[in-house]
Amino acid sequence: xxxxxxxxxxxxxLSSLLRRKxxxxxxxxxxxxxxxxxxxxxFFTHALKREAALVLKDAPEIVVQHTLTGRYQPIPVAxxxxxxxxxxxxxxxxxxxxxxxxxxxxxxYTLMVPAENPPGPGSIDLGSGISRxxxxxxxxxxxxxxxxGVPRMFTIRKILDSESQxxxxxxxxxxxxxxxxxxxxxxxxxxxxxLRVRNPREYATIAEKITRMYPDxxxxxxSEILRTYDAxxxxxxxxxxxxxxxxxxxxxxxxxxxxxxxSAEERKEIGILKAIGWETxxxxxxxFWEGTAISLTAFLLGVILAHVHVFSTSSALFAPVLKxxxxxxxxxxxTPFIDFGQVATLFFLxxxxxxxTTIVPSWRAATIEPDAVxx
Amino acid sequence: xxxxxxxxxxxxxxxxxxxxxxxxLSLDVQMHETTILKGPSGSxxxxxxxxxxxxxxxxxxxxxxxxxxxxxxxxxxxxxxRRSTFGFIFQQFNLIKGISxxxxxxxxxxxxxxxxxxxxxxxxxxxxxFNLDKRADAKIExxxxxxxxxxxxxxxxxxxxxxxxxxxxxxxxxxxxxxxFMDIMRDLKARGTTIILASHDPIVYDSDLADRVxxxxxxQVVHGGTGP
Amino acid sequence: xILDPSILALLVxxxxxxxxxxxxxxxxxxxxxxxxxxxxxxxxxxxxxxxYLISTIVSYFLxxxxxxxxxxxxxxxxxxxxxxxxxxxVGTLTVNSxxxxxxxxxxxxxxxxxxxxxxxxxxxxxxxxxxIRAKYLLLLIMAPFIVAxxxxxxxxxxxxxxxxxxxxxxxxxxxxxxxxxxEILAAPSVPMEITFYACMLITVAxxxxxxxxxxxxxxxxxxxxxxxxxxxxxxISFISLYFYEMPSHHCPFCILQKEYGYVGYPLYGLMFLGAxxxxxxxxxxxxxxxxxxxxxxxxxxxxxATVSVFSFLTFTAIVxxxxxxxxxxxxxx
Numbered sequence: 001x002x003x004x005x006x007x008x009x010x011x012x013x014l015s016s017l018l019r020r021k022x023x024x025x026x027x028x029x030x031x032x033x034x035x036x037x038x039x040x041x042x043f044f045t046h047a048l049k050r051e052a053a054l055v056l057k058d059a060p061e062i063v064v065q066h067t068l069t070g071r072y073q074p075i076p077v078a079x080x081x082x083x084x085x086x087x088x089x090x091x092x093x094x095x096x097x098x099x100x101x102x103x104x105x106x107x108x109y110t111l112m113v114p115a116e117n118p119p120g121p122g123s124i125d126l127g128s129g130i131s132r133x134x135x136x137x138x139x140x141x142x143x144x145x146x147x148x149g150v151p152r153m154f155t156i157r158k159i160l161d162s163e164s165q166x167x168x169x170x171x172x173x174x175x176x177x178x179x180x181x182x183x184x185x186x187x188x189x190x191x192x193x194x195l196r197v198r199n200p201r202e203y204a205t206i207a208e209k210i211t212r213m214y215p216d217x218x219x220x221x222x223s224e225i226l227r228t229y230d231a232x233x234x235x236x237x238x239x240x241x242x243x244x245x246x247x248x249x250x251x252x253x254x255x256x257x258x259x260x261x262x263s264a265e266e267r268k269e270i271g272i273l274k275a276i277g278w279e280t281x282x283x284x285x286x287x288f289w290e291g292t293a294i295s296l297t298a299f300l301l302g303v304i305l306a307h308v309h310v311f312s313t314s315s316a317l318f319a320p321v322l323k324x325x326x327x328x329x330x331x332x333x334x335t336p337f338i339d340f341g342q343v344a345t346l347f348f349l350x351x352x353x354x355x356x357t358t359i360v361p362s363w364r365a366a367t368i369e370p371d372a373v374x375x
Numbered sequence: 376x377x378x379x380x381x382x383x384x385x386x387x388x389x390x391x392x393x394x395x396x397x398x399x400l401s402l403d404v405q406m407h408e409t410t411i412l413k414g415p416s417g418s419x420x421x422x423x424x425x426x427x428x429x430x431x432x433x434x435x436x437x438x439x440x441x442x443x444x445x446x447x448x449x450x451x452x453x454x455x456x457r458r459s460t461f462g463f464i465f466q467q468f469n470l471i472k473g474i475s476x477x478x479x480x481x482x483x484x485x486x487x488x489x490x491x492x493x494x495x496x497x498x499x500x501x502x503x504x505f506n507l508d509k510r511a512d513a514k515i516e517x518x519x520x521x522x523x524x525x526x527x528x529x530x531x532x533x534x535x536x537x538x539x540x541x542x543x544x545x546x547x548x549x550x551x552x553x554x555x556f557m558d559i560m561r562d563l564k565a566r567g568t569t570i571i572l573a574s575h576d577p578i579v580y581d582s583d584l585a586d587r588v589x590x591x592x593x594x595q596v597v598h599g600g601t602g603p
Numbered sequence: 604x605i606l607d608p609s610i611l612a613l614l615v616x617x618x619x620x621x622x623x624x625x626x627x628x629x630x631x632x633x634x635x636x637x638x639x640x641x642x643x644x645x646x647x648x649x650x651x652x653x654x655y656l657i658s659t660i661v662s663y664f665l666x667x668x669x670x671x672x673x674x675x676x677x678x679x680x681x682x683x684x685x686x687x688x689x690x691x692x693v694g695t696l697t698v699n700s701x702x703x704x705x706x707x708x709x710x711x712x713x714x715x716x717x718x719x720x721x722x723x724x725x726x727x728x729x730x731x732x733x734x735i736r737a738k739y740l741l742l743l744i745m746a747p748f749i750v751a752x753x754x755x756x757x758x759x760x761x762x763x764x765x766x767x768x769x770x771x772x773x774x775x776x777x778x779x780x781x782x783x784x785x786e787i788l789a790a791p792s793v794p795m796e797i798t799f800y801a802c803m804l805i806t807v808a809x810x811x812x813x814x815x816x817x818x819x820x821x822x823x824x825x826x827x828x829x830x831x832x833x834x835x836x837x838x839i840s841f842i843s844l845y846f847y848e849m850p851s852h853h854c855p856f857c858i859l860q861k862e863y864g865y866v867g868y869p870l871y872g873l874m875f876l877g878a879x880x881x882x883x884x885x886x887x888x889x890x891x892x893x894x895x896x897x898x899x900x901x902x903x904x905x906x907x908a909t910v911s912v913f914s915f916l917t918f919t920a921i922v923x924x925x926x927x928x929x930x931x932x933x934x935x936x
Contacts, residue, residue, distance in 0.1 A: 005488035012485060019473040042608055227685050241608050245615075265472075272469045275430065276483040276530065277458035279451050280655050339861075341609055341677040344670055348612035352667055356619050359663065363656040370454075371425035373469050374542050388645050434643045447640055450651060452730050 006289075009282060013289040016269070023263075027255065028298055034251045035302025035350050036309070040317070041240045042342050043310040050337060056226050060093075060194035061203060064210055065218045074189040079214060083193065086209050088202040094190030096179045100144060100172070105133055111172050113179045121177045124154040129169030131159045144172075147184040154178070195219075241349070248353065255357050262365055274370035287362035295351045303346065311336040377404040377427050377538075382436030384422050384594075396422040397594040399436070404571060405586075406441075406537065409564055412573040413580045414591035420573035421542050423591070427571065428540045429457040458483065462531030464541040468523050470515045476526045477502065477511040483533050501529045505559075521552050528559055538569040545576045553578045560584055605685065609678040610760050613671060620664055621753040627657045628746045631739040640732055654735075657742065658723050664749075665716040669875070672709045673868070675756075676856050682763075692856035701759035708752035715745045717879035718886045725887055725903055729895035737890065792841035799837040803919045806830045806881070810912035813884065817901050820888040827881020827911050834874050834918065842870075842922050848931035866925075870918060877914035880907040 017024050064083065066075035080092040097112040109130060119125055126136065136142050138158045143151040160171055180187060197206055207219040262270075270283055309317065384397040397419045404410050404427065412420045425431050426438060429445060432453070437446045445456060462483075470479050480498045502508050505525040510518060518526065531539055539560075545553040553576070561584055564570055572579055580588050590598035630653045639647055679695035679702070686698055696702030719741050726734035809823040838855050846863050847854075858867035884904045891900045 002488060004490055005486055007491070008485035008488070012482070015474060015478075045608075223684065239606060241611055242606070268469075269471055272471060273482065275463055275465070275469070277454065277534065278482075278486055279454040280652070281451065282486045284655060284659055340865075341674065341681055344674040344677065345609040345612040347670065348616040348667075348674065349608070352616045353619060355663060356623055359623070359659055360656065363659060367652040367655065369431060370457075371421075371430040373465060374421050374425055374430070385645075432643045432648065434645075436643075446643065448730055449727075449732060451727060 005282075006285070009285050010289045013286050014293060016286075017290060017293060020266075024294065028294060030251055030254055031294065031298035031350070031354065032302045032305070034248055035299055035346065036305045037244060038241065038248075038349055039303050039306030039346055040309050041244070042346060043306055046342055047310060047335065047337065050335065053226060054335075056222055059222050059225070061197045061222050062195040062207060062210075063095075063220045063222075064193040064195065065220065066192070066214075067216055067218050074185055075192055075217070077188055077190050079217075080193050082213060083195065083210055086206055086213075088197055088199060088206055090196040090198055092196075093194050095192050095194050096176060096183075096185065097191050098183055102144070107133065107170070109170050109172050111174060111179060111182070113176045114173050118175050119157045119173060121175045122153075122155060123157045123175075124178075125158050125160050125171075125173035126156050127160050127169050127171035130172065131156075144182070146182045152178070152182060248349070252353055252357050255354050256361070262361075267365070267368060268373065270365055271368050271370070271373040274368060275373045280366045283366035284362060287358070287366060291355055291358055291362070295354060299347070299351060302350075303343070307336070307338070376406060376441060378439050378442075379403070379423075379427065380437045380439075382426060382433040382438065384419075384426065384431075385434045388434070395594060397426070397433070400595055402589065402596060404569070406569045407567050408586040409560070409570040409572070409584050411580045411585045411588045412571070412591055413575060413588050414597075415575060418591040419594040420591055422594075424540050424542050424571065424573050428461045428463065428538075429453040454486075458487065458534055460537050462534065462536035462539045464527055464531050464539065464544050466543040466546050468527040470523060470527060470530070472515050475512050475514055476507060476518060476522075479515060479526055480530045480533055483530060487534070498529075498533060501532055502526070504532075505529055520548070521555065524548065524552060524556060525559070528556075532563075536568070538571060539563060541570070541572045541574075543574055543576070544572065545574065545579055550578070557582055557584060605682060605760070605763050607678070607682060609674060609681070613675060613678065614757060614760060616667065616671060617753040617756055620667060621750050623660050624664065624746050624749045627660045628743060630657060631742045631746075635736060635739050635743075638732075638735060640735075651732075654732075658720070661716055661719050661723070661742070665713065665720060668709060668713045668716060672706075672713060673859065673871075675706060675709060676859060680856060680860070685763075691854055693854055695763075698764075699759060699762040701755050701762060705752065705756045705759045708748060708755060712745065712748045712752055713875065714879055714882065715741070715748060717875075718883055719745060721879075721883035721903075721907070722886055725890070725896060725900060728899045728903075729893065731895050733893040733895045734890055792844070795837055795840040799833055799841075799922075800919075802826070802830045802833045803915055806915055807912050810881075810908045813908045814905050814912075817905070820884050820891075820904055823908060823911075824882050824885030824888070827877055827884075827915070830881070830915055831874055831878035834915075837922075838870070842925075845922075845925045845929040845931055848929060850931075866921070870921060873914045873918040873921075877911045877918065880914070881911035883907045884911070 064075065064079075066073040066079075075094070077094045080094055083089065084092040093115060095113070095115075097110065100109045100111050101107075102109060107130075109127075114125075124142075126142070131137065134142060136156055138156050140156050141153055142156060143153050145151045154174070160173070174182070179185070185191070195206070197203060203221050203223070207221060210217055210219045273283065274280075379400060379402045381399050381401055382397055383395065383399055386394045386396060400419070400423065402423075412423065414420055422431075426433050429440075430453075432446060437444060439445060440456065440460065445453065448456070470476075471482070477495075477498055480501060481494055484494050484497075499508060499511060502511050505528065507522060507525055507529065510522055510526075515523065515526070531541075541560075544556055548556065557578065560570055560572075564584060570584070574580055588599050589596055630650075634650050634653065637646060638650060676692050680692040683691055683695045686694060696706065719738065722734050722738050722741060726732060726738055806823070806826040806829075809819055809826045812819050813823045835855065838858070839853050843853055843855060843858060844850060846858050846866060856867070857863065858870065859865065860867075884907050887900050887904055887907075890896055893900075
C-alpha cells in the first residue's frame with residue numbers, strides 16, 4: 001500500500017520532470033557542474049594527501065639533516081655512530097639522494113641510492129615518467145651528465161612501477177658508487193641520516209637530544225611532514241571551497257528562483273491534483289521525489305565526472321592551482337579511491353543546501369488550495 | 376444526505392479586499408437525487424460546491440455528510456473523504472497536458488496506493504464505458520473536445536464516488552456536446568449516483584434530470600432551499 | 604581553526620539547519636498561542652498548513668543529522684594526525700572540551716527529532732489534532748539543543764589548532780588515566796558482558812509483554828533507553844575488543860573504519876533505531892487515553908516495540924556472532 005503510493009507518486013514525478021525538459025535540464029546542468037567542481041577539488045587534494053601518506057608510511061621516523069647558517073649541508077656519516085647510541089634509537093642509516101636537472105627535457109629527476117636491493121654499478125632503475133619521456137626501456141642504455149658535466153652511461157635494469165606513481169614517476173635508483181661519482185659527494189659524507197625509533201612517544205625526546213649533541217643539525221619527524229602536507233592540502237582545498245562558495249551561492253539563488261518561480265502551468269497542475277483527491281502531503285512527497293531525482297542525478301553525474309577528471313585525466317582542468325609547487329613531474333596518475341567522508345562532505349556542501357533551499361517553495365506549492373482550480 | 380447549516384465563507388478576512396462569498400446559508404442535498412444550483416456568476420455556487428465537496432472549510436457554520444460532522448476535520452481527513460465520496464468535473468475539464476488519457480483517469484487513485492495492475496484495469500474499463508479505450512494512450516492535447524470531456528468524466532468516476540459534483544460543465548461546450556453530457560449524467564443518475572450541478576445554462580437547469588433546482592444570489596439561497 | 608572541506612560542510616549545514624529550526628519554531632509558537640481547531644478562520648487554516656512545513660523540516664533534519672553524526676566522527680578521525688598523540692577520532696575529540704559535547708548534542712537532537720516524528724505521525728492519525736500542543740512544546744524543547752549543537756560545534760572546530768598534544772585512544776582508555784572513559788573501562792569486562800546480555804533479555808521480555816498484553820509501555824521504553832546506554836558502554840568495554848582482536852583497544856569509533864568492514868555503521872544504526880522506537884513508546888504513553896487515538900496509539904506502540912526489539916536482537920546477534928567466532932578470547936584480560 002505505502003510502497004505502491006510512493007511508486008505512483010514517483011512515477012508521476014518522473015514523467016512531470018521529463019515534460020519540463022528545458023527548465024529541469026538547465027537546473028540539472030548547473031547542479032552537476034557545481035558538484036563536479038567541488039568533487040574534483042575534494043578528490044584531488046584528498047588523493048594527494050593519500051599519496052603523501054603512502055610515501056611516508058615507509059619513511060623513517062626521524063631524518064637528521066646537517067645545516068650551515070640555516071642552509072642544508074651534507075652530513076658526516078660518522079655522526080650517525082653517536083646518534084645511534086641514544087636510548088630508543090634502533091638504527092641509524094646514512095642516505096644518499098638528490099636532484100638532477102635534465103637540460104634537454106627541462107625536467108627534474110630524483111636520484112636515490114636505495115637501502116635494499118640497489119642496482120649494481122653501471123646500471124640503474126628508472127621511474128615510469130622518465131622512461132616514457134626518454135622512450136627508454138629495461139635493457140636500454142641511457143646517459144646523464146654528472147656534476148662535472150661529463151656524461152655517464154647506465155644500463156637500465158628495470159622500470160619502476162609502484163602503487164604511488166606521483167613519487168616514483170621521476171625517480172632514478174642507482175648504486176652508492178655511481179651516486180658518489182655522479183654527484184661528487186665526498187666518501188665520508190651523506191645527504192642525511194635516517195633513524196628508526198620504536199616508540200612514538202620518544203620522538204620528541206630523541207630529537208631534542210640530537211640537537212643538543214649536534215646543534216647544527218635539524219631533526220625532522222615523519223609525523224611533522226605528514227601534518228604539514230595535510231595542513232597545506234587541507235588549507236588549499238578549504239580555500240578553494242570558500243572561493244567556490246560564491247559559485248555555490250549563485251547556484252542556491254538559481255535553485256531558489258527555479259523552485260519559487262512555479263510556472264502558471266505547474267501551479268495549475270498541482271491545483272488539479274489537489275482538487276481530484278491529492279493531499280498536501282502527497283504533493284510534498286512528489287516534491288521530495290522531484291528533489292531526490294534531480295539531486296541524485298546531478299550528484300552521481302558530478303561525482304563520476306569528477307572521478308574521471310581527477311583519476312583518469314590527472315585533473316587537467318585545475319591541477320596547476322591545487323598542486324602549488326612549481327615543477328611537478330611530467331605526468332602521473334593518482335590512485336583512485338572513494339570514501340564515505342568525501343561523499344558525505346560533498347553531500348553536505350551541495351545536496352543539503354539545495355534541499356533546504358527548496359523546502360519552503362515546495363511547501364508553498366503543495367499548499368495551493370484545492371478549490372483554486374474552480375475559481 | 377449532505378446537510379449544510381448556517382455556513383459563511385469569507386475570503387481575505389480583515390483586509391480591505393474582504394469578500395463574503397456565502398452568508399449564513401443552509402441547504403440539504405438528498406442522496407440519489409440530482410440537485411442543480413442555479414444563479415448568476417458570483418452568486419456563490421462554486422464556493423458552495425467546494426465546501427460541500429470537502430475542498431475547503433467554511434469560515435463559520437457546519438456541514439455534515441451522512442450525519443458525520445466534517446467541518447473541523449484536518450485537511451488529510453477531508454481529502455480522504457473527498458477522494459472516496461466525490462468525483463469532480465470542472466468547467467475547463469482540467470486535464471493534465473502532456474500525459475495520456477489513461478494516466479489522467481488514474482491520477483485520483485494514486486494516493487490510495489492501489490496496486491498498479493488493478494488500477495490500470497479499472498481505468499481501462501472506465502474509459503471503455505465511454506468508448507475511449509482506443510484513445511487510452513493518446514495525449515490529452517490530441518483529443519477532440521468531446522473526447523476530453525468524456526475523459527474528464529471518466530476521471531471523476533475512477534474512485535467510484537457516491538456523489539458527482541460538476542461546476543458549469545457545459546459552459547464551454549456547444550449544444551451537441553452539452554446534450555451528450557446531460558445524457559451521460561442521466562445514465563449515472565439511473566445507476567443511483569447523486570449529482571450536484573452548478574450552472575446557469577438552461578440546458579442544464581431546465582432538463583428533466585433535475586430533482587431539485589436551488590436558486591442562489593449573493594451567497595444566499597433565494598429559492599428551493601430546504602433549510603430551517 | 605582548520606579549513607578542511609569536511610569541517611566547512613559540517614559548519615555550513617548545521618547553520619542552515621539551525622536557521623530552519625528557528626524559522627519552524629517561530630510558527631510553532633504561533634501555533635501554540637493561536638491554535639483553535641473549532642475555528643474556520645483563515646488564520647487557523649494557515650496554521651494548519653504550516654504544520655506540514657514544520658514536519659517536513661523536522662523529517663529532513665532527522666535524515667541530515669544521522670549523516671552529519673557519522674561525518675563528524677569520520678572527519679575528526681581523518682584529521683587526527685594533525686594532533687600529536689591523537690591516533691583516531693577519540694584523540695581529536697579531546698583536543699578541546701567541546702568535542703564530546705558536540706557529539707552528544709548530535710546524538711540527543713537526533714533522538715529528539717525521531718521522537719518528534721513519532722508524535723507527529725500519531726497526531727496525523729487523529730481527526731482532531733490531539734497532540735498538537737505536545738508536539739510543538741517538544742519542538743520548542745528541541746530547538747535550543749539544535750542551536751546549541753551548532754554553536755558548540757562551531758567553537759569546537761574554531762578551537763582546533765594542529766599540534767596541540769592530546770591523548771590518543773590508547774592513553775585515554777588505558778586503566779591508569781582518569782576521566783569518564785576510563786571509568787567505563789574500570790567496570791571489568793566479564794560483569795559488563797553479563798549486564799549487557801541481562802539488559803537485552805529484559806528489554807526483549809518487556810517488549811514481548813507490551814506486544815502481547817499492551818502493558819508496560821514505560822517499562823519497555825525505560826529498558827530500551829538503558830539498553831542504548833549499556834550498549835555504548837559495552838562497545839567500549841568489551842565488544843570493540845572482539846572486533847579489533849586486541850586486548851587494549853577500546854575505541855568506540857574505529858569500528859566505523861574500513862579495516863573493520865564498517866561494522867560500526869550497522870551496529871550504531873541498529874542501536875539508534877532501537878532507542879528511538881523504544882523511547883517512542885513512552886512518548887506516546889501519556890496520550891493513550893485521548894479519544895481520537897484510543898485505537899491508534901496501542902497499535903503504533905506494538906509496531907514500535909516490534910522494531911525496537913528486532914533492532915536490539917539483531918545488534919545482540921551480530922555482537923554474539925563476533926564473540927563466538929572471533930579468534931580473540933577475552934579470558935585473562
